[in-house]
Amino acid sequence: MGxxxxxxPAAYVAAVQRAxxxxxxxxxxxxxxxxxxxxxxxxxxxxxxxxxxxxxxTAYTLPFYTYLTSLIITLFVPSxxxxxxxxxxxxxxxxxxxxxxxxATTMAVAMGESVANMLQPFWALPILAIAGIPMRRxxxxxxxxxxxxxxxxxxxxxxxxxx
Numbered sequence: 001m002g003x004x005x006x007x008x009p010a011a012y013v014a015a016v017q018r019a020x021x022x023x024x025x026x027x028x029x030x031x032x033x034x035x036x037x038x039x040x041x042x043x044x045x046x047x048x049x050x051x052x053x054x055x056x057x058t059a060y061t062l063p064f065y066t067y068l069t070s071l072i073i074t075l076f077v078p079s080x081x082x083x084x085x086x087x088x089x090x091x092x093x094x095x096x097x098x099x100x101x102x103x104a105t106t107m108a109v110a111m112g113e114s115v116a117n118m119l120q121p122f123w124a125l126p127i128l129a130i131a132g133i134p135m136r137r138x139x140x141x142x143x144x145x146x147x148x149x150x151x152x153x154x155x156x157x158x159x160x161x162x163x
Contacts, residue, residue, distance in 0.1 A: 039076075040073065040086050046073060046087065046090070049072060053066070053068060053069050054090070054094050057100075058098065059098045059100040059101075061158075062095060062098050062104075063100065063104035063105050063107070064154065064158050066087075066091050066105050066108040066109060067108040067109075067111055067112045067154060067157050068112070068154075070110075070111070070112020070113055070116070071115060071150070073086055073112075073113075074113045074117065074120075075119070075120070078116075078120055083109070084109060084113075087109050091106070091109055092105065092106070101162065104161040112153075114149075115146060115149050115150050115153055116146075118143070119143070121138070124138065
């Protein structure tokens with residue numbers, strides 16, 4: 001509605017930036033991620049991705065493959081609740097069918113979502129904007145955090161999940 005009232009996308013963007021100087025770009029991004037979530041669920045893309053990993057999963061490896069799937073899905077749906085809405089309907093039935101751990105499978109979704117958030121730290125954008133710190137100044141730390149936590153969580157899902 002706001003876009004229609006401003007006649008052009010450029011005028012709309014300028015109005016939003018004037019109204020929300022610090023967080024204007026963030027306000028514009030969230031509807032785009034909602035659209036991506038709709039594409040992931042509406043086209044069945046999330047289902048295809050999840051079912052690909054399920055083809056070769058066992059009760060023991062399902063949490064690990066669910067984690068890998070979660071890492072990929074989070075790149076398109078960075079919201080925790082939206083992420084669960086996309087992946088949950090595939091992860092839980094798979095755990096049931098394979099007699100895998102519900103707890104480990106559910107945690108694998110959450111762990112993948114948390115780790116991938118290090119590559120696209122939207123949670124940090126408002127803080128960085130208020131502090132006047134550019135994203136490039138913290139991205140190196142985020143990439144290191146992603147790599148270390150990615151390996152630790154993947155190993156924990158393979159080594160610590162009860163058989």
